[in-house]
Amino acid sequence: MAQKAPVTKNQEFEAEVVDLTYQGMGVVKIDDYPIFVVDAIPGEIVRVGVTKVQKSFAFGRVIKRLQESADRNPNADQKALTTGIAPLANLTYEAQLKFKQNQIKQLFNKVHVDVEVAETLGMENPTQYRNKAQVPVREIKGQLETGFYRRNSHIMVPIEDYYIQDPEIDKALVVIRNILRKYHIAAYNETAHSGDIRTLMVRRGYYSHEMMVVLVTRRAKLPATEMIVDEIHAALPEVKSIIQNVNPDRTNVIMGSKNKTLWGSDYITDTLFDKTFEIGPTSFYQVNPQTTEVLYKLATEKAHLQGTESVIDAYSGIGTISLTVADKAKSVIGVEIIEGAVADAKQNAKLNGIKNVTFELGMAEEKMVEWREADLKPDVIFVDPPRKGLTPELIDAATGMEPATIVYISCNPATLARDTVQILANGFHIDGPVQPIDQFPQTTHIESITVFKKN
Numbered sequence: 001m002a003q004k005a006p007v008t009k010n011q012e013f014e015a016e017v018v019d020l021t022y023q024g025m026g027v028v029k030i031d032d033y034p035i036f037v038v039d040a041i042p043g044e045i046v047r048v049g050v051t052k053v054q055k056s057f058a059f060g061r062v063i064k065r066l067q068e069s070a071d072r073n074p075n076a077d078q079k080a081l082t083t084g085i086a087p088l089a090n091l092t093y094e095a096q097l098k099f100k101q102n103q104i105k106q107l108f109n110k111v112h113v114d115v116e117v118a119e120t121l122g123m124e125n126p127t128q129y130r131n132k133a134q135v136p137v138r139e140i141k142g143q144l145e146t147g148f149y150r151r152n153s154h155i156m157v158p159i160e161d162y163y164i165q166d167p168e169i170d171k172a173l174v175v176i177r178n179i180l181r182k183y184h185i186a187a188y189n190e191t192a193h194s195g196d197i198r199t200l201m202v203r204r205g206y207y208s209h210e211m212m213v214v215l216v217t218r219r220a221k222l223p224a225t226e227m228i229v230d231e232i233h234a235a236l237p238e239v240k241s242i243i244q245n246v247n248p249d250r251t252n253v254i255m256g257s258k259n260k261t262l263w264g265s266d267y268i269t270d271t272l273f274d275k276t277f278e279i280g281p282t283s284f285y286q287v288n289p290q291t292t293e294v295l296y297k298l299a300t301e302k303a304h305l306q307g308t309e310s311v312i313d314a315y316s317g318i319g320t321i322s323l324t325v326a327d328k329a330k331s332v333i334g335v336e337i338i339e340g341a342v343a344d345a346k347q348n349a350k351l352n353g354i355k356n357v358t359f360e361l362g363m364a365e366e367k368m369v370e371w372r373e374a375d376l377k378p379d380v381i382f383v384d385p386p387r388k389g390l391t392p393e394l395i396d397a398a399t400g401m402e403p404a405t406i407v408y409i410s411c412n413p414a415t416l417a418r419d420t421v422q423i424l425a426n427g428f429h430i431d432g433p434v435q436p437i438d439q440f441p442q443t444t445h446i447e448s449i450t451v452f453k454k455n
Contacts, residue, residue: 006030007050007058014066017044022103022414024087024444028060035060038151039081039090041069071095080163083148086442089163093441097122100436100446107417108434113424116433121294126441129288130165131206131270134254135173137180137197139187146177146200154190164442168211169202172236176200176213179231183224193250196222201245201255203279204238205270206289211238212268214281216245216255229263241265243281255282272296275323275352283344284317291439295447296324298435299382299407302451305329309379312371312403314364314394319345321382321409322357329380332357335367368397380405389415392422399426406452411439413446420450428452 007013007030015028017040026040028048035058040046045067048060073092080086088096097120104117123129135146138156147159160174161167177200186195201214213232215222222228222244233239242263247256259281267278270285272293279285286292299321305311305328313322316334318341326332326349336342336359345359360367364385381403383390389412390398398406406428410416420430431453439447 003055005053005055005058006033007035007053009050009053011050012047012063014045014047017042017046017069020099022444033057037062039076041072041090041095043067043069043071077161077163079148079157079159080442082150083157083159084151085148085159086163087151087444089442093122093126096126096441097438100438103446104413104416104434104436104448107413108420111417111421113417113420113430115420115430118433118435120436120438120446121291122438123291123441126438127164128167129290129441130162130169131289132201132203132285132287133162133165133169133173134199134201135159135162136199137177137187139189139195144177144181144185144187144197146173164440166204166206168209168238169204172202172204172211172213172239173200175235176202176232179228179235182231183228185223185228188218193218198247199254201281203268203281203285205268205279207271208269209238210240210268210270211236212241212243212279212281213239214243214245214255214259215262216247218246219248220246220258220260225262233263239264240268245281272320273324275348275354277318277320277323277348278344278351279318280340280344282338282340284338284341286320286439288439291437291447292320295409295437295439295449296321298437299409299449300325300328302432302435302449303380303382303405303407305380310377312368312376312378312381312398312401314368314381314383314398315385316345316359317341317384319348319357319359321384322359323348323352323354325382326354326357330356333371333378334359335362335364337361337363365391365394365397368394368401372397372400377401378403380407382407382409384409384411385415387412387415390419395419395422395426399423399428402454404454405431408450408452410448410450411445413448416448416450423452427455429455 017026019027025036047064052059076090145158188195188198199216203212246258311332313334322334431451
């Protein structure tokens with residue numbers, strides 16, 4: 001017989017918060033049945049109202065906080081919390097750093113790998129760091145608004161201060177929103193699949209202060225384009241590029257495949273370790289350049305490059321890691337699946353006069369197998385995969401090339417822990433502690449570096 005949930009919708013009860021999920025929700029339990037509660041911190045006693053009941057868990061909200069945690073941030077930005085822009089904003093920053101360190105420890109414990117996890121490296125100012133914004137445009141009460149969706153919903157909350165974004169980007173979004181209002185541009189309606197503007201994207205170089213504006217539209221024709229473009233670059237002197245991206249599909253994918261430069265350059269530039277990078281509308285470029293420098297510097301140091309090594313950079317993107325390590329290695333080969341990113345990487349190598357790096361187009365998983373079969377013998381392999389982690393085939397190929405060192409830069413500790421089991425089984429060991437770096441303060445995302453050495 002199916003077990004019945006011990007709570008019902010709208011039921012209220014008092015409980016102690018015993019844990020925090022990887023999504024930053026507090027956990028309370030009734031008979032080992034978990035209820036996930038927004039804005040509840042371990043150690044707090046809360047009165048919970050049940051909002052949704054499922055077979056093995058439920059969701060709830062805090063009706064009243066009866067006892068607060070010492071880890072609570074009293075100045076939490078409520079809009080950032082309710083929209084999920086900053087789901088950890090209710091924790092003090094010190095508590096956020098400990099939470100991330102503990103998440104990695106727990107995930108390694110689950111796969112029975114004994115490893116030391118260093119303290120999370122944090123930021124001096126853990127707000128206003130993002131160099132890229134992608135915000136939906138919708139009509140609310142008859143007016144075009146920009147903002148963000150309330151957590152687990154499609155209800156948009158109008159926002160002007162995004163808390164974790166570069167304040168110059170926030171100001172630019174308000175300016176652009178007001179120009180669109182002035183010309184009565186219709187905001188996108190998801191239900192009817194109508195309207196003109198779907199999303200605004202703004203990128204800003206942390207060092208260069210060059211700004212790119214991308215107007216994501218439902219169709220190729222945007223009313224009053226010329227006037228809108230003239231007003232944007234007149235009002236925002238940092239803007240060097242205004243691009244229209246067309247996304248005609250009924251989809252929650254933000255951008256379409258077509259870009260058209262309406263004014264200025266096709267890209268903006270920024271620097272990383274004194275190297276210049278060209279960044280286009282769809283380029284993958286780390287959103288927190290301040291900690292990216294810390295991340296790549298550490299990854300390079302941990303590889304102990306002496307200038308004589310051949311290096312593979314799997315998932316090379318626009319070449320940020322490849323070009324960072326190039327002057328410390330004999331040769332670097334990067335592989336990347338996105339054609340535009342490979343073109344960007346080649347251009348960035350040329351831009352910086354770097355001649356010992358080559359970039360190949362293809363799936364990292366397939367290329368690594370191909371290179372292993374061709375008996376390629378790199379000394380060091382860097383892997384920086386997406387959240388889904390590495391495939392078993394890539395791990396077998398990478399370890400089968402018998403490099404002295406594999407440097408694994410991870411953005412998802414769950415897949416890192418899973419992949420570690422196979423890497424260790426293939427004749428490697430973890431060298432030194434796993435190092436978490438807070439690349440995305442106020443959020444639940446965790447970046448880390450793990451070094452594997454051949455046994």
